Amino acid sequence: MPCRQGVLGMTDALLYLSRDDIRALSIPPAAAREAVLQGFRDYATGLTRSLPKSTLTLGPGHGFQAMTAASSAQGIATVKWVAMAPVAAGSPLPAVSALICVSDYETGQPLAVLDGDEITLIRTAAISAAAASLLASANPRTIGFVGCGLQAHAHLAAFRDLFPGLTNALMLSRSRSSAERLAEAAGAAGLAADILDDADALLARSDIVISMVPGAAGMTPFLDARRLKPTALAVAVDTGRSWKPETLPAFNLLATDSLEQSRAPYGVDGNPVSTVAFQHDLIALAGAPHPTAAAGRSLFAFRGVAFADLALAHLAVAQARAQGLGTVLPR
Structure with a gap:
């Protein structure tokens, strides 16, 4: 099966992108939308694989989820860990908190850790x-x-x-x-x-x-x-x-x-x-x-799919590397 070459590649360091880093990327809505649409097309043609969302429900609006995907087209695999908790009206706390881990598709080596809240906001709207x-x-x-x-x-x-x-x-x-x-x-x-x-x-x-x-x-x-x-x-x-x-x-x-x-x-x-x-x-x-x-x-x-998070994580890491954003951590 044909595959498009991913742009992230392997590295000896781990890139961390905070909430502020992802906001600083200013990912254009059109780019996010097209990345998501391409993610759905890749899934339809078998270039991307994904597991259904795994959910541990503790109560109304309260639980934890794991979302896993891998893409030969983008050259990465991702898992998003999501925590959900009820919040009172006007509370400054978010109802959803998340982190995304990115690994190399071929070697499995960790490449990046991203704040999942901002990616989730962008991905969901996209x-x-x-x-x-x-x-x-x-x-x-x-x-x-x-x-x-x-x-x-x-x-x-x-x-x-x-x-x-x-x-x-x-x-x-x-x-x-x-x-x-x-x-x-x-x-x-x-x-x-x-x-x-x-x-x-x-x-x-x-x-x-x-x-x-x-x-x-x-x-x-x-x-x-x-x-x-x-x-x-x-x-x-x-x-x-x-x-x-x-x-x-x-x-x-x-x-x-x-x-x-x-x-x-x-x-x-x-x-x-x-x-x-x-x-x-x-x-x-x-x-x-x-x-x-x-x-x-x-x-x-919709509930959200893991391969859409993968598509946005790939876009964010590629742009962060191009712009020199994020914190490089030793392995």
Whole structure:
């Protein structure tokens, strides 16, 4: 099987990229989106291999995950260790914390350790944008954010880059201060921003809705798919927990990142819902886009795949070496 030559190569030293290092790279959203799309294409053709996400669940929004992938195309293998914990509204602590280890594909020698939080932010927004590039209508004007934390800011940048014709951003959050910060960022990006208190109003006005609601004990689904515009795209970064399961049949198309990993959106109990099932995944759509997706309501709900983290880790390490960023540690 043909393989593209990776650019990282073997080294006697270990490169550490901190959160600040990765932020300093300023990875362009378009580069992240294309890296992710290529990662899905490589997986489809067998150049990249990956294990389904392994999860140890301790409670609502609380657990640990391991995500492993290897790519002959990029010449690396990666594992991401993810910790999740519930956080109170307005807390400065992240709900997700992660590290990524990078090894040489051929020799297995460690090459780099990366802060996984920033990579996860970039990767997750890039997956959402990659899906939107294949499923959304051509000229959306209004984007709605349900949940206004760090992921919302990453998605704002990714979707503003993908759809420069966006004019309006709507925010709904349990934290007023988070919504105000996102509204300020949207305004700085040239969008008219409006903070709402009513979920139905946000759904009715948005061409694209991104739900990013963290899991928490006692959470009740509150988003009604029937309130969406007839041609809206919903991206459920929260895997679907914020959507009322009984309303999900209102979607004409339901897709995820990997059907091998997920067969249906997930409910508040962490289990797949029984009201609908996914019909497509990004592995197939990246090579053959759906011809009529933009003509109806679409849902893209996903848990994240290890080979997308690999794609972003490869991009980050290559750029860091080119720019001389990071800390070189002895082996």
